[in-house]
Amino acid sequence: MARLIIGAMVRALGAYPSGWRYPGAHRDPRGDAGVLRLTARLAERARLDHLFFGDWLSTGPELAHRDPYLLARIDPLSAVAHLAAVTERIGLVATVDSSYADPYSVARATASIDLLSGGRVGLNLVTTADARAAGNHGLDAERVHPSRYERAVEFETVLKRLWDSFDDGAIVADASTGDFLDPEGVHEARFRGTHLRVDGALNAVRPVQGHPPIIRSGASPASRLIAARSADLALVAADDLAHAVAVREELRALAFESGRDDRTLKVIAPVLPIVAETRAGAQAIADELSELVRLVEDWPDGPPSGFPAERSLASLSPLVGVDLQGVSPDLAVTPAIAAQFGQAGQQLVEIVAERTGRTPAGLRPPTLRHLVVAAAVTAPIIVGTADDVATEFEAWGEAGAVDGFNVLSAVQPSQFEAFTSLVAPELQRRGLLPRAYEGTTLREHLGLGRPDSVHSALGALHG
Numbered sequence: 392m393a394r395l396i397i398g399a400m401v402r403a404l405g406a407y408p409s410g411w412r413y414p415g416a417h418r419d420p421r422g423d424a425g426v427l428r429l430t431a432r433l434a435e436r437a438r439l440d441h442l443f444f445g446d447w448l449s450t451g452p453e454l455a456h457r458d459p460y461l462l463a464r465i466d467p468l469s470a471v472a473h474l475a476a477v478t479e480r481i482g483l484v485a486t487v488d489s490s491y492a493d494p495y496s497v498a499r500a501t502a503s504i505d506l507l508s509g510g511r512v513g514l515n516l517v518t519t520a521d522a523r524a525a526g527n528h529g530l531d532a533e534r535v536h537p538s539r540y541e542r543a544v545e546f547e548t549v550l551k552r553l554w555d556s557f558d559d560g561a562i563v564a565d566a567s568t569g570d571f572l573d574p575e576g577v578h579e580a581r582f583r584g585t586h587l588r589v590d591g592a593l594n595a596v597r598p599v600q601g602h603p604p605i606i607r608s609g610a611s612p613a614s615r616l617i618a619a620r621s622a623d624l625a626l627v628a629a630d631d632l633a634h635a636v637a638v639r640e641e642l643r644a645l646a647f648e649s650g651r652d653d654r655t656l657k658v659i660a661p662v663l664p665i666v667a668e669t670r671a672g673a674q675a676i677a678d679e680l681s682e683l684v685r686l687v688e689d690w691p692d693g694p695p696s697g698f699p700a701e702r703s704l705a706s707l708s709p710l711v712g713v714d715l716q717g718v719s720p721d722l723a724v725t726p727a728i729a730a731q732f733g734q735a736g737q738q739l740v741e742i743v744a745e746r747t748g749r750t751p752a753g754l755r756p757p758t759l760r761h762l763v764v765a766a767a768v769t770a771p772i773i774v775g776t777a778d779d780v781a782t783e784f785e786a787w788g789e790a791g792a793v794d795g796f797n798v799l800s801a802v803q804p805s806q807f808e809a810f811t812s813l814v815a816p817e818l819q820r821r822g823l824l825p826r827a828y829e830g831t832t833l834r835e836h837l838g839l840g841r842p843d844s845v846h847s848a849l850g851a852l853h854g
């Protein structure tokens with residue numbers, strides 16, 4: 392099987408809502424710099440292809456319960472610029488929101504980081520669903536939302552024109568003749584769209600990669616279309632293998648219809664492995680993490696405002712088909728109780744058994760809390776040994792479901808250490824991850840060529 396693309400989706404406080412509470416976990420964002428540097432070193436030693444920094448353009452106290460890592464975080468372009476200096480080979484992907492960012496500034500920052508890192512930057516272009524982001528940028532969400540994809544398309548077009556402002560040979564720098572610049576090799580962007588107007592040229596030389604790879608992450612038909620037409624990498628959330636196969640096929644078909652070589656669109660999915668040397672050890676970690684998630688019932692006088700309502704027995708009741716009002720979340724689910732559950736409830740019991748090793752008939756039965764957490768925390772979790780995780784990765788790759796994965800870590804740094812020291816070598820043993828970096832740029836890691844300048848194409852068009 393061809394090798395997989397393996398990246399790490401970096402969340403300094405861990406990607407599981409209770410990850411920061413796990414013994415030994417990093418838990419104070421004031422110390423994020425150290426965790427980012429450690430993550431980068433571990434990832435590079437394991438020969439991962441990239442580090443991926445998502446983003447969210449607002450904050451609020453309720454995030455402390457749902458997604459604590461979003462509450463206060465280092466901005467992605469700053470993170471990748473910093474990590475470019477302490478790494479040598481790994482790709483560095485920063486998220487930018489095209490609804491609020493200024494394309495000239497983004498083109499300049501990414502061209503600069505591409506040069507600083509020797510061609511290792513990538514750009515995850517999103518159109519956030521976060522309504523608060525608009526207010527933080529002096530705009531109305533109701534006005535931004537309907538046109539976000541139109542602006543996103545314009546944004547990408549402008550970026551590419553700006554990146555290509557200087558032809559590769561435009562800077563002559565010939566000391567003997569005194570010729571510094573070939574003025575024919577400098578191009579204005581001259582873009583006039585509905586949402587964006589940019590003159591250009593960009594005051595940065597063409598990026599080492601020509602165009603840093605563009606990643607798109609989204610779920611709606613509009614976001615799929617934009618990814619299919621021009622993204623280098625699509626990050627898609629898939630419920631299961633069959634869903635992932637369908638999404639990748641749809642993306643590839645849309646790419647083909649749009650006239651591009653569909654093999655140049657790579658598709659990866661987020662995954663959250665919980666790993667240890669033994670399966671029982673991994674299940675013990677998953678078990679402890681679910682017990683550390685607080686539920687609505689943990690506050691006798693009601694939860695704090697904004698607390699996720701789905702973390703409650705009230706939400707579990709209709710799922711399992713039994714009224715659980717007034718019951719303790721720590722009630723053990725015995726075979727007699729499980730027998731009363733409907734099909735969805737039985738499935739939850741199976742998920743909890745797979746993740747924690749707890750079965751109703753076993754010595755340690757699951758509790759209602761385990762079931763609430765399994766239903767409410769919707770991350771794509773795999774619990775097991777390095778062999779278990781690699782086998783799952785290989786199955787997804789062989790089925791044509793994905794070209795690779797973006798790995799999330801439940802607890803930082805211990806679970807990322809476990810992934811890089813246990814799973815990465817197993818992936819290498821199976822030929823799914825190279826033992827040494829084969830290329831120097833992120834494009835090369837992704838198996839992509841260096842694109843021609845859009846101005847050479849425009850020039851040819853205009854004769």
Ligand SMILES: Cc1cc2nc3c(=O)[nH]c(=O)nc-3n(C[C@H](O)[C@H](O)[C@H](O)COP(=O)(O)O)c2cc1C
Nearest residue numbers: 445446486517518519520608609610611614626628
């Ligand atoms: C796997 C994945 C990762 C995403 N990461 C981000 C992110 O870091 N920041 C962000 O604002 N939106 C992120 N999104 C959200 C998308 O950009 C988009 O806002 C969301 O999917 C809703 O838009 P849609 O309905 O058009 O898909 C992500 C989506 C997916 C599926």
